Amino acid sequence: MSKVLAKEVFDKIPAVDVKVVDELLTKELAELDKKIVVLDDDPTGVQTVHDVSVYTDWSLDSIENGFKEESSMFFILTNSRGFTAAETEKAHKEMSLNITEVAKKLNKDFIVISRSDSTLRGHYPLETEILKQTIEANSQVKFDGEVLMPFFKEGGRFTVNNIHYVQYDEYLVPAGETEFAKDRTFGYTKSQLGEYIEEKTKGAFKAENTTYISLESIRNLEIEKIKEQLLKVENFNKVVVNAVDYVDVKIFAIALVKAIKSGKNFMYRSAAALTKVIGGVSDKNLLTxxxxxxxxxxxxxxxxxxxxxxxxxxxxxxxxxxxxxxxxxxxxxxxxxxxxxxxxxxxxxxxxxxxxxxxxxxxxxxxxxxxxxxxxxxxxxxxxxxxxxxxxxxxxxxxxxxxxxxxxxxxxxxxxxxxxxxxxxxxxxxxxxxxxxxxxxxxxxxxxxxxxxxxxxxxxxxxxxxxxxxxxxxx
CATH class of the missing domain: 3.40.980.20 (Four-carbon acid sugar kinase, nucleotide binding domain)
Known part of the structure; x- marks a missing residue:
């Protein structure tokens, strides 16, 4: 098992001024006038947020209620990790149609996040492909690319040098070498995320065509450079985001919103960290x-x-x-x-x-x-x-x-x-x-x-x- 000491990995990553990042992010999010709809393949995806609604069906009424809430974000629990592939396809078509119908009715732009497992299990790429196809066929929306960010700090899931790791005590183990990769329904072998994408899409999307957002760029606050990387993404090619801390998600989100404002449109396959950041959810103490x-x-x-x-x-x-x-x-x-x-x-x-x-x-x-x-x-x-x-x-x-x-x-x-x-x-x-x-x-x-x-x-x-x-x- 090619595990590495977590401390050795983290000690090499330079610190960054979080206060500066928070100010930049607040400014960008204030200008992101879109409803964020999170499709959650099991109910654990709300594990980073608070005071947010979760709807357990995707009826037109529920989606309209979600769109009309003051909060910029709401969750729909799809439970699709427990579905067969056919059930997943049917459900995601229904959701896509209802989201686009409500968005048209209320004249509101939206972002769809497919929130899934931080250990890379789930119906991928099926879910985001169905979302893309159905939304594009029923609206003016066209997706340039897909962002993958399985980082989830609370669960010890980190992406470094494009390799996704699961933390076990003081060690980081490549995800492809863990018990999760041996899942009977959703198994995989690759830990390098470009290779994981290539494996899962059966070669339709190649590792070499993946855009990688490095920790080096993130920690050097190269926001314009990251934005430029995003602006070049087309043909639904994939974007892999490295992250070991929430600040990395925030820096990426600043560049992402800038790219969105420049006209780019992305689909998202992420764990729970991205939803908290892009939804502008504050930190909160643990419940008593x-x-x-x-x-x-x-x-x-x-x-x-x-x-x-x-x-x-x-x-x-x-x-x-x-x-x-x-x-x-x-x-x-x-x-x-x-x-x-x-x-x-x-x-x-x-x-x-x-x-x-x-x-x-x-x-x-x-x-x-x-x-x-x-x-x-x-x-x-x-x-x-x-x-x-x-x-x-x-x-x-x-x-x-x-x-x-x-x-x-x-x-x-x-x-x-x-x-x-x-x-x-x-x-x-x-x-x-x-x-x-x-x-x-x-x-x-x-x-x-x-x-x-x-x-x-x-x-x-x-x-x-x-x-x-x-x-x-x-x-």
Whole structure:
């Protein structure tokens, strides 16, 4: 594994005057009169923002409400990381058509950001290609290029010398050498982002035709040079942005807005950092228990753990050290026998309900061994995993007692719990309970209005972060 010491990499990067950068960025953003629509392929993409709306459907009404908000940015939760390719294509066509229709009606320009995983998993390039084709076919918009920025500081994802890294303790490991690259549905082998693009687009876009925005240019504040690089991009070629800190995103955003004002138009495939910066979202302290739990309920909380990545399993083991939590294992391998599976789900719901009403916090977790049907069974596995996810969701959907709070671990799990279990149509992002771990305040239409819903990504935090977040909620 070609890992490198993080400190050695970061120490070589020169500092920059953040105050100067912030002033330049504020000026540029004030002149960017566009609505920013973030299409989020799972609910963890709001992990850097606060006081922003998330809509859980892409109906014309929801999109129009988003466009009419005072805020410059709103999120649409697509949950497409849990979709098949065909479902993803259909959904992105619908979204594109509805966005262009609302934009025409309200005579408002817009930017579309396809927010996806900072470890490079997801339906790429399918999603942004469908967005490009559909928007161009139904509006005057023409896209010159596509910006890729998977940097996400809170999760330890950094791009240096065009190579995307995932941080493990004091080391940076190239993304293509991590467990995420071995994802059965969204796997890849390349860590150099131009090569990753070439691999994913099956050679349609070449690494050598990619425009690279270097850390050297960024830290030297070569804003005009970066703008000139962007002005030269055409034919939907790709732009890779190196970044190790938010200041890098800000400097790039200054040049980007200048390029946009000069008439350039880009599609965006990014992790969560770009949305915070281009949306002009301020920093906010981590949320406290008093901000999250306002009523004097005697009921216990509910924790649902679905994600199977190694980090989640480690965090679950650490969570088991909490003596105030009752743990229930959900044997999801029974999915192959419908009758036993149904009985298992019903038993868990009854037990969970009883314990929460007694004031005990319950953690329901899926069996840690992944269901493996063998090679060439990806679509079948995905369909069974949807059935398992639906069952996990039904635990929340069928609850009669209101938990004091809800934590869902894993992107697809948290999406399904939010949209299907809690029936949220629109939520407000309250902020983060720990870095990179967002909290929704559910809307009046939801099953439990105003409940604090903690969306815990599968691949974020250290071994102890899940336990620490739950301890905050139980102080």
């Amino acid at each position: 228990r008093d901000e999250l739990i306002k009523e004097g309920s005697k009921n216990g909380g509910l924790i649902i753990v679905g994600s199977h990545v190694k980090k989640t399993t480690e965090q679950l083991e650490e969570l088991k050290k909490c003596d105030f939590i009752e743990f229930i294992e959900f044997n999801c391998h029974l999915v192959l026998d419908s009758e036993k599976f149904e009985a298992e789900v019903q038993g868990i719901i009854e037990k969970t309900e009883k314990l929460i009403a007694e004031g005990k916090t319950v953690a329901v977790y899926t069996s840690r061994k992944r269901l493996d049907l063998g090679e060439d069974k990806k679509e079948e596995e995905l369909k069974l995993s949807v059935k398992i996810s639906d069952a996990v969701t039904s635990i929340v959907g069928k609850l009669k007692v209101r938990p004091n709070y809800i934590v869902a671990k894993g992107g697809i799990t948290s999406s399904d719990v939010g949209t299907k279990g809690l029936k949220v149509k629109r939520a407000t992002v309250a902020g983060q309970i720990k870095p990179g771990i967002p909290v929704w305040r559910t809307g009046d239409e939801s099953k439990f209005p105003g409940v604090a819903y903690v969306i815990f990504p599968g691949n974020v935090g250290t071994k102890t972060t899940l336990r620490e977040a739950v301890e905050i909620l139980n102080q």
